Structures are given as C-alpha cells and as structure tokens.
Amino acid sequence: MIVNHPAPELQVSAWINTSQPLSLAALRGKVVALYAFQMLCPGCVSHGIPQANLIRDTFDAEDVAVIGLHSVFEHHDVMTRRALEVFMHEYRIKFPVAVDMPSSNGPVPLTMEQYQLRGTPSLLLIDRQGKLRYSHFGRAGDMQVGALIGQLLAETVAEPVAEPATDPATGLAADCSGEGCAIHR
Amino acid sequence: MIVNHPAPELQVSAWINTSQPLSLAALRGKVVALYAFQMLCPGCVSHGIPQANLIRDTFDAEDVAVIGLHSVFEHHDVMTRRALEVFMHEYRIKFPVAVDMPSSNGPVPLTMEQYQLRGTPSLLLIDRQGKLRYSHFGRAGDMQVGALIGQLLAETVAEPVAEPATDPATGLAADCSGEGCAIHR
Amino acid sequence: MIVNHPAPELQVSAWINTSQPLSLAALRGKVVALYAFQMLCPGCVSHGIPQANLIRDTFDAEDVAVIGLHSVFEHHDVMTRRALEVFMHEYRIKFPVAVDMPSSNGPVPLTMEQYQLRGTPSLLLIDRQGKLRYSHFGRAGDMQVGALIGQLLAETVAEPVAEPATDPATGLAADCSGEGCAIHR
C-alpha cells in the first residue's frame, strides 16, 4: 500500500543487536526499512526475515537502514525477549531489532498499533524525510521492494512533517496463514 | 547412515497431537519415520518439518507412521512444552510429536542420547520389525528418503531383536548452522 | 499411474551419449527409468530433466538405468537430432538419450505411441523383469518417485511376460502447459 504521511516514532521496550537505542529521528536522511515480525510467525521466518536480510545485503548501510520490529500480538507468554534473543542467535540475524512496547490496553503493542499494521510480517518503508511511504502486510516481491527503495533513494528534497494519530488497541483476535499472522480488527 | 540394529523405545515426557501415547512397540508392522527437531533450529524449520510433512503426504498412514521428536539440547528455558505447542499450532503441524525426556545428567535428552544423534534435524527410519535402519543428521534429499522408505515398505520378513545400549549425556556444546543444530561430543 | 504389463521394446532412430545402442532386453535385471521429453517443452526443461539427473545421482548405475527418450510430436522441423545434440551439450545431459523413431502415420513417434503416452515429460519405470510398472505424465514428486524406485529395487523374483499391444498414431493436436506438453487424442 502506497502511503505518504509522517512515520510515528518507534515505541520500544528493548533493543537487540545495537549498542545504543535507535530512533527514526536520528535516521533522518536515510531510507528506513522497518520489518515487523513475530518469531513464531511462519511467514516471517520463511519470507520476511530473508527479505530483510536481502535488503541489508543489497543496499549500502549509509543509504538504507534495516530495522526489525518484534511486534508480538499473540502468545506473549512464549515470545519473550529471552526467547527472541535465542531466535536471533540461531537464525543469525545481524540487523538491530526493536521489541515493540506492550500496550496496557490489549494484546497489540504500541508501535504496531500506531502504524495500524494488519499483522506480521509487515514491511514499512520510510523515506529520507521521515515519511512513511509504503506499508505492506504479507509477502511482497523482491523486485517490487527493490524498485520502491530505489525510488526513495533517488529522492533528495525535504519537507516538514505533521503529527501522527494514535489508536490504542483492545481485545483483538489473531490468526496465522502461509502469508503471515493477521490481526482481525 | 545405513544402520541395522534394534530401535530403542522412545523416552517421552509428553505427547502432543495424539489422544494417547505412542510407542515403537505398538507401531511394529509399520515403517516409522522419526524426525528429531528443535523448534528454534533453522534447518528443522526450513527442511526437516517440511520433509516430515511430505513423508506424511506421500505414504499411506497404514504403512508409514510419522512422529516428531522434540529433542531439546540447548536453550531449554525458551523451548518449553508450552512454546512447542504454540509453534506446532502456528506451523500447522499435524503429526504426533513426542517431547524427548530430559536427562538429569546433562543437556541432551534421553532418546536423543540413546540414538546417539549428532544434532537436529535428524531423520530416523525404523523398519516393520522395529529395527533402526537409517539415521541421518542434516539435510537428506527427498528422493533418497523416498527410496529408503520404499525399500523398507517392500520388506515383509520379521527377525528377533537384541538390546540397545544406553549412553547418558554430560556437558555438551551445541551449535547451529544452515544444515541444523549439532552436538559437539 | 500404477500399471503392470510388459514394457514394449524401444523403437529408436538414433542414440546419443552411448557408444552402442541400448535395449530394454539387455537391461533386464536393472530398474529402468525412462524419461520421455522434448527439448523445447518447458516442463521437461524445468522439471523432467532435473529429475532424471537426480535419479541418476541418487541410485547406483548398477541398479537403476536412466534413459532419455526424445519423443517429438510437434515442431519436428526445429527439434532435429542436430538441435538435440546442441541442447544436450548446453544442458550438460550425461545420460543416454534415444531419439524416438518417427512414424509414417502421423506426428507421434513409435515408442511414444506404443506406451500410449499423454505427452512430455512422462516418466516410465520398468522393473527388473522388464515390466512397465509406472507411467506418469507431468510433474511427479521426488519422494514419490524415490519410493517407487525403492520398491522396485527391493523386488527380486522374475516372471514371464506377455505381448504388448500397438496403437499407431494419426493426426494429433498438441499443447504445452506449465506441467508439460500434452497430446490431445
């Protein structure tokens, strides 16, 4: 889905694979590929994480930042930070991963809620000015993703940004298919 | 690895996806494909479990029994029975899975130790008479596995079996590669 | 399709990749995997020939003979023997290939007609006694094919065989899909 509005700042309870916390504000000037996943989501493991690695391998780190976002909206008891660390170790994940901040209002964590994600995996592309330009749930083709990032890389002009809206979650059902894990709002 | 000796009985702390406990003794007469895996082992997820599903889809359940064996030898704290249940639910695993009985002597569970497995995923093929005929760690080709099962299915004669040896585990290092997770004995 | 009747002898206008002509009669005692293909059939190139190579790599040449059968039933003017030789060179095909004998009655060559093949690719499995046991048009799974060959390898008893029927071809339409190229009889 092509969109164009300011990307809300990440709300994070912990960072893994980075010596210091990251922020979208500090990454302004780079294209950011933000990949929301859950460690026990089959579509994330088979498709999302390999594509995130491929983005990291294809583009210069000076141009494109790849960040994982562990947005747990189901089975919170087993997808803990400790389990995620083991998962990232076993799967040799090298990019920084943010643990999405749990909500006190429901199962959907705060960043996932603010970005109105439909489930995992979801790919979010944020341009050099910090605007969200693409939000996709499920499997996106490698060439399509490459083309979108290529176009964002070619942009240079900056614009001021407005405020994002917040929509806190309550009582959601979730379900996983071959494509990913979806929230039924 | 082609072998030929009596298959030790499974030592199991819990069963999932079956209304009652299974045993190799009760499956005598069928070929048994026993697939040792760990839920956070990348090679198990990308190769082992799909191949176990393929065995289940290719052969008649009257002829070939497919059983998963969750043999956790590392990161025991996060690969719990509860986490395994979520994993099996999300990955739509339909075959029965035995949780390998933890050892009081070390990280390697009892069935894994008795079968002298080198790591996960490991495929064990047991013939109609209850003898272990094939034990393979890592990725085995679908055609090769099909050929081995086909040959075991063609066998009809029974023979008496001898006693298996036991070798309890102590202090093992473990490591995962693209192929699977290995024990360094 | 599981069948069980004597395999008609091959009718061949030329052999490639073998110093002397082969015959099913001379291969008696081995399992024979006969792979009918056309060099410009997409399903043959993407699936059939790789599977033929896999059979050759999986089984001992003493046990299983892999033979290609170039059964051209359309576009005879461009799928010539010379073009086939270039194709086999470029695709690094190492197994012997028989050029199916053209018919004077129609586009379907003689061996293809005698085996009543529906199109290309078709896999034919012939047992140690020279009986046709499996005939499959289109894509067959590697595990399934392995299992069939494994079962044939486990057979040892010989039986006398009866005469095959012949059904000469006349005026056929042909069409290729992702699965292969089919004769519309």
Place this chain on the structure above:
Amino acid sequence: MIVNHPAPELQVSAWINTSQPLSLAALRGKVVALYAFQMLCPGCVSHGIPQANLIRDTFDAEDVAVIGLHSVFEHHDVMTRRALEVFMHEYRIKFPVAVDMPSSNGPVPLTMEQYQLRGTPSLLLIDRQGKLRYSHFGRAGDMQVGALIGQLLAETVAEPVAEPATDPATGLAADCSGEGCAIHR
C-alpha cells in the same frame, strides 16, 4: 556493472511479438530493459527469461519497456528464427523479441558486439534519455534489478548524447555454465 554512455541503436534482422519494429530512439522517455539471450542457453531459460517476465509484471508498460534480444553467437544452425518462434510459443513469452543482426565478420551478432556483451543472459538497462546505465552478464538479483530500475524511473532530466563505438567481431570461442553462455574474447 554501472555504466553511463549512449546506448547504441539496436541492429535487428527480424522482430517477433510486435506488429511493427521498435527502436531505442522511439522508446526515449521510457526506461528500457533489454535482455540478451539465446534459446538454448540454460541460464537464460532458468533465470533470464523469468526475470524479464518479472520486470514486465512489476512495472507499468508506460514506464518500462521490456525487450528481448536473441543474440546467437554459437550453434547458429539450430537457433534459427523458426526455432526461436517455436521456443517463444512454447515458453509463452509475451514481450517483443529482436533477432540480433548476424555479422559478416564472425559469430557474434552486431548489437551484441556493439554493446560489448560478455555472453548470455545479459541485462541492459537504458535510461529515459537513451543512455546505457547498467550492463550485467549472468544472474542479477531481483531486488538489485528492481532498485536500479526504480532509481532510473525517478530520474527526469535529459542530456545530449554522444556517439557509440563499434567493434566488429572475429573468431570467438563460447562456453555455457550454470550462470549463462560466455564469449571468450
């Protein structure tokens, strides 16, 4: 290989899949993906043509023109125009294909020679102003290709172009690997 110089006009002996001849001059304003291939080149069939189809499916035809270039530099006797037409029919190739003009000086056809291609498959990307920006022999990743096209699509400015050099071919050896078919200059 990233390059940046005027793309020589195509030298074509025949066009297939188009009602009238195309030219780079007439396509000025679009990005052009020119895919050099040979119908009996394994890497072209397994990788090049599927990627050309993917480019065609990913981008709007108003923005990106996909053109095949049949550049035969070996086995000219079997890779004829008629054989190519059968190949394109069987493989369901929908984009226009130019038959590269044979040379009177050697086996390498004229367009292939002018673009100094190392073999097939080769992907050439030409920008909106008619400049050659990328020339790649062998397998290029889908994401990488998508990114390059995406960046070219984002460009709008035009510049004047200079003359290309010509280097006629003489006596070349050729060889195919899994990656493609190479000219040994």
